[in-house]
Amino acid sequence: MKNIQTFLVIVGLALIMSACSPADGNFGGSEYMPDMVHSLAYEANVYSAYKHNTWDKESTISRKALSNLHNPVKGTVPRGYAGMEFSGNSPMMEAKLRGETQINEIPVPLNGSAPFYYGDSEEERARAIEEIGINPFPITAEGLAEGKELFNIACAICHGTKGNGLGYLVDDEKNPLAKYPSQPANFTKDDFVNSPNGRFYYAIMYGKNVMGSFRDKLSYEERWQVIHYIRSLQAKAKGLEYNEKVNTLNPSYGRPAAMGHVQDVAPEAGAAGEGTEHE
Numbered sequence: 001m002k003n004i005q006t007f008l009v010i011v012g013l014a015l016i017m018s019a020c021s022p023a024d025g026n027f028g029g030s031e032y033m034p035d036m037v038h039s040l041a042y043e044a045n046v047y048s049a050y051k052h053n054t055w056d057k058e059s060t061i062s063r064k065a066l067s068n069l070h071n072p073v074k075g076t077v078p079r080g081y082a083g084m085e086f087s088g089n090s091p092m093m094e095a096k097l098r099g100e101t102q103i104n105e106i107p108v109p110l111n112g113s114a115p116f117y118y119g120d121s122e123e124e125r126a127r128a129i130e131e132i133g134i135n136p137f138p139i140t141a142e143g144l145a146e147g148k149e150l151f152n153i154a155c156a157i158c159h160g161t162k163g164n165g166l167g168y169l170v171d172d173e174k175n176p177l178a179k180y181p182s183q184p185a186n187f188t189k190d191d192f193v194n195s196p197n198g199r200f201y202y203a204i205m206y207g208k209n210v211m212g213s214f215r216d217k218l219s220y221e222e223r224w225q226v227i228h229y230i231r232s233l234q235a236k237a238k239g240l241e242y243n244e245k246v247n248t249l250n251p252s253y254g255r256p257a258a259m260g261h262v263q264d265v266a267p268e269a270g271a272a273g274e275g276t277e278h279e
């Protein structure tokens, strides 16, 4: 009895040991539980990564499937699609994304990023000012509140909380150490009140002279909400109105939410040109 047990143990050990035969020449060696070594995880577009994955027929056959593109996982929402029913490539969804179906369905670009087709030069600046028109977001109370907060954080230190160019950095009444080398723009001046939105958008993207760029500080929507808020400051300075109900400043700057949806609002004009970039 004891002999048989010893014999079985020895046979067992021999079997296990033989599974660990070393690699040699063209022979890659045998592996014990190879699944632990070679992950079966999905890898997009990496067909050849599975060349080691050949220890049985099944895995060899599934190589292609493992390395192909896959549909979005059921029940998940791709970035930028929050709040929308996602049903694949439907024209309905396209229309929604473009803001063509309902009030408040603003053309927010996917992933909060929008193409910006303008390079950093005087000609490109002029082109942006000419082409970038109405604010793609309707004027809302929440948007103005957000714009105000962002403006006070990012711009007011120079341009002043009233947008009159008298920020803390340059206002020697409030700040005896004020020594800023350049006068920040006074947005309440006619020049700026009469300038189209493109001038503001372009300045945010590229800055101007000593003013730095804010393209990486503010998202696409945030930039436009800041511009709405600047317009509201201008309206205040002029005794006009620019809010969610009325816009007596200039109808081509922004559309009050109360007015409902306008079909022909172009989010950002401009054909592809130099400096084409996604932002």
Ligand code: HEC
Pocket: 151, 154, 155, 156, 157, 158, 159, 182, 183, 184, 185, 199, 200, 203, 204, 208, 209, 210, 211, 212, 214, 226
């Ligand atoms: C560090 C100070 C500073 C900050 C912060 C700042 N700016 Fe400026 N900005 C300036 C100065 C200075 C000028 C004038 C540049 C010139 O004309 O030489 C200017 C000019 C501008 C102009 C006019 C550009 C033109 O076409 O003439 C706009 C629009 C503008 N800023 C928007 C903003 C906005 C929006 C913010 C916040 C997101 C901001 N700025 C933050 C200093 C600043």
